[in-house]
Amino acid sequence: MEPVVSVQGLRKRYGPLEAVAGIDLEVQRGEIFAFLGPNGAGKTTTVEILEGFRTRTEGEVTVLGVDPARSDGAWRNRVGAVLQESNAEPELTVRESLRLYSGYYLEPRDIGDTITLVGLDEKADTQAAQLSGGQRRRLDVALALIGDPELIFLDEPTTGFDPSARRTAWHVIDGLRELGKTVFLTTHYMDEAEQLADRIAVIAGGRIVAEGTPGTLGGRNRMAATIRFTLPEGIGADELPPALREHLAGDDGRVTLTTDTPLADVGALAEWALPRGLDLPDLDVRRPTLEEVYLELTEEQA
Amino acid sequence: MTTAAARGSLFLVLHQARYDLIGFLRNRQARFFTLVLPLLFLIIFVGVYGSHRIGPFHMKASTYYVPGLAALGVIAASFVNLVISITAQREGGILKRRRATPAPAWVLIAGRTLTAVIVSLVVLTVLLAFGRVVYGVSLPISTLPGIALTAVVGSITFCVLGYALSTAIKNEDAAQPMVQAIMLPLYFISGVFVPNIQLPSWLQHVAQVFPVEHLSDGLHRAYAPMVHGVGIVWSDIGVLALWAAIGLAVALVRFSWLPSAASA
Numbered sequence: 001m002e003p004v005v006s007v008q009g010l011r012k013r014y015g016p017l018e019a020v021a022g023i024d025l026e027v028q029r030g031e032i033f034a035f036l037g038p039n040g041a042g043k044t045t046t047v048e049i050l051e052g053f054r055t056r057t058e059g060e061v062t063v064l065g066v067d068p069a070r071s072d073g074a075w076r077n078r079v080g081a082v083l084q085e086s087n088a089e090p091e092l093t094v095r096e097s098l099r100l101y102s103g104y105y106l107e108p109r110d111i112g113d114t115i116t117l118v119g120l121d122e123k124a125d126t127q128a129a130q131l132s133g134g135q136r137r138r139l140d141v142a143l144a145l146i147g148d149p150e151l152i153f154l155d156e157p158t159t160g161f162d163p164s165a166r167r168t169a170w171h172v173i174d175g176l177r178e179l180g181k182t183v184f185l186t187t188h189y190m191d192e193a194e195q196l197a198d199r200i201a202v203i204a205g206g207r208i209v210a211e212g213t214p215g216t217l218g219g220r221n222r223m224a225a226t227i228r229f230t231l232p233e234g235i236g237a238d239e240l241p242p243a244l245r246e247h248l249a250g251d252d253g254r255v256t257l258t259t260d261t262p263l264a265d266v267g268a269l270a271e272w273a274l275p276r277g278l279d280l281p282d283l284d285v286r287r288p289t290l291e292e293v294y295l296e297l298t299e300e301q302a
Numbered sequence: 303m304t305t306a307a308a309r310g311s312l313f314l315v316l317h318q319a320r321y322d323l324i325g326f327l328r329n330r331q332a333r334f335f336t337l338v339l340p341l342l343f344l345i346i347f348v349g350v351y352g353s354h355r356i357g358p359f360h361m362k363a364s365t366y367y368v369p370g371l372a373a374l375g376v377i378a379a380s381f382v383n384l385v386i387s388i389t390a391q392r393e394g395g396i397l398k399r400r401r402a403t404p405a406p407a408w409v410l411i412a413g414r415t416l417t418a419v420i421v422s423l424v425v426l427t428v429l430l431a432f433g434r435v436v437y438g439v440s441l442p443i444s445t446l447p448g449i450a451l452t453a454v455v456g457s458i459t460f461c462v463l464g465y466a467l468s469t470a471i472k473n474e475d476a477a478q479p480m481v482q483a484i485m486l487p488l489y490f491i492s493g494v495f496v497p498n499i500q501l502p503s504w505l506q507h508v509a510q511v512f513p514v515e516h517l518s519d520g521l522h523r524a525y526a527p528m529v530h531g532v533g534i535v536w537s538d539i540g541v542l543a544l545w546a547a548i549g550l551a552v553a554l555v556r557f558s559w560l561p562s563a564a565s566a
Contacts, residue, residue: 051402053560073404081402085561086395091328092321100321103306103314104403127328147403 002065004029004151004182005050010059012045019045021206022059027199029150032173032183034197036190038298042206043186044084047155050184051081064151077106080149082140084156090129094120094139097128098146105147118142118172134165141172152176154185158192170195190291204298218293225262225287227269229280230254241272254282262287311409318405318413319420325387326417332383340375340425341432344368347495348437357497359526364437368429369449369521370494375425376453376517380418380460382481385467388414390474393561401559415461422457423450445524448533452520459513459542462549469556488514493522513545 005027012020020042027033037043048054049061052068052075061067066075088097094115102108115124118138123131128139137157144152154173158166173196176183187193193200194214202210202217210218230253231237237251244265250256259265262285273280306317326332344367351363359366391397400410426449433439442449467484471477489495491505492515498506509515516538524533 053398053402073406076402076404079402081399083395083399083402086399088399089321089325089391089396091325096321096324100317101403103317104400104405105305106308106404108305143399 001029003027004031004064005033005184006060006062007046007050008060010046010049010061011057012042012049012054013057018206020049020056023203023206023208025201025208027182027184029182030177030180031198032177032185032196034193034200035184035186035203036188036193036200036294037186037203038188041203041298043188043203044155046203047153047184047186051079051153052076077147078150079153080144080147080151081153082137082144082155082157083153084159086140088128088136088139088143091127093125093127094131094142095124097139098142101143102146107148108146109148111146114142114146117145117175119168132165134161134168137161137165137169138172141169145176149181151182151184154183156187157185158187158189166192190289190294194290202294202297209297210293214290217290218297220288220290220293223288223293224258224260225285227257227259227262227265227283227285228254229269229283231280232278235278241268243268244272307404311406314405314409315412315416318410319416322414322417323420326383326421329387332387336375336378336383336421337425337428340371340378340429343374343495344371344429344432347371357493357522358499359522361526362437362439364433365439365525366497366522368433368437368439369525370518372426372429372449372453373456373492373514373518373521374489374494375429376422376456377460377485377514379421379425380457381464381467382485383421384414384418384461384464385471385481386474386477388465388468389471389477392468392559393474395561397559398561407559411465415458418461419454419457422453426450426453442525442533444531445533448524448531448535449521451534452517452524452539455539455542455546456513456517456520459517459546459549462546462553463513465557466549466552469553469558472562485514488512491515493518513542516541 003026005025007023007025010020010023011018023046035043035046045054049056050063050068052071055069061069064075064078068075089100092100095111098111098114102111115121118141120135120138120142123135128136131139141157157173158169161169170192173183173185185193185196197214199213200211200217201208212218237248237255238245240248244257247257247259247265248255249258257265266285269280306313347367348364354363355361356363357366388397401407430441434441467481471480488509491501491509492498492512494514498509498515501509520535520538523535
């Protein structure tokens, strides 16, 4: 099947500055695709090219089979966008805003259903100026959905949210998956990408530095795990069995082991500790978080 | 349900104007500057001049100031309000979001312009009615077509000029001072606040270059009691149309739907 978004060799120059330095992307139908990167990495420029707001310097771009630089009303009927820092009409109520925007489309979604989908039933007759930040962002999502698009761009949809508003927004975005929509999400929050995305691409310095699923991004599935624990007083790390001492990465009161075989190491640790009557109540085994992987990937560029 | 878009572009223009009008009516600042201020000025100026006869046609002060401040009302509804709201909508990303929909650009612009024309006609009607009821200024029935046409052409001209000027304003905080800085001197030299017959002739010539004088003059002449015919002053309409053409050229080249901050 033809990809919904296809980008090959995309470049965008602003004078001497190359904001996007030759990237390839593909997004399949029904996918939630997260486009990750620090501020100024070329994220928004790329999305605005895909949305048809900016021209490109070089490269091939098709979105829903059409070059967005030559898009028309028929194409815009199939695409929705939650833009960065875009307000709704402050004087209009939630319902009026949705009536206004539904009038632009040929086959819009039902207004009441859309308000329910984003959880704004109780605020349907409140003017946008009176909504909280999180509620406004949900109105943004509703406005992006009202045209019943096949593809939705979400540009940093939860920036500036408190944690509970972010959870609610994630729930709404997750609901788009069930509607069969394709979602192109940009964010600089790792946990957001991890929570929502089927696939992630990381952009830094205008280039794609990694691509994969949340589980495999940047070789994360193969990266060493970390085991940490505190030994009881009087017992030093040098008393650990040799197999574990080989993996010793630090001992600052708390022992740190890095290992490619976390299960075997935990087993060896248990075999050593239990007969000695030791419990290790703060024992902690973890793989690198997506955040750590991401910081490593983007720091190499910076 | 058949949507406005499915019924055709003209329906979509009306659809847009309807919601722009709701937005206008709920905005206290816009209501004050457009509907209340012209009436306040009318009361103040008529109070100052009392029963003196003023202006080129020796009208009663009340007869003189009704059309003059109608010109101010049209400009407030079209130019002042439009520049402020368009700048705020552009910087707030509202224009960008509307542009991301299938609605054609001209429909969005025409809808907003229609809103300004409707508000202009409402302000005009309120001023004429107030003048009739409070000051006993008789309505020039025969020249009403001229008054209406001048107001509509003036409103469209000042909308186009508003779109053109908005391209030079980087943020919404600068919009209000900027439009007032442009308009206040023009109100003073264009017969809106002061009968321009009292100005030195060089200043009258300066005023005649700008569109405010021609809107004000067109309305004054249509309103003058001795006028015959339908009250259309084609020279004034012509100058307004010329300014509209200049504004359109500037707006076509420079108008942007994107916030000015988002350049990278």
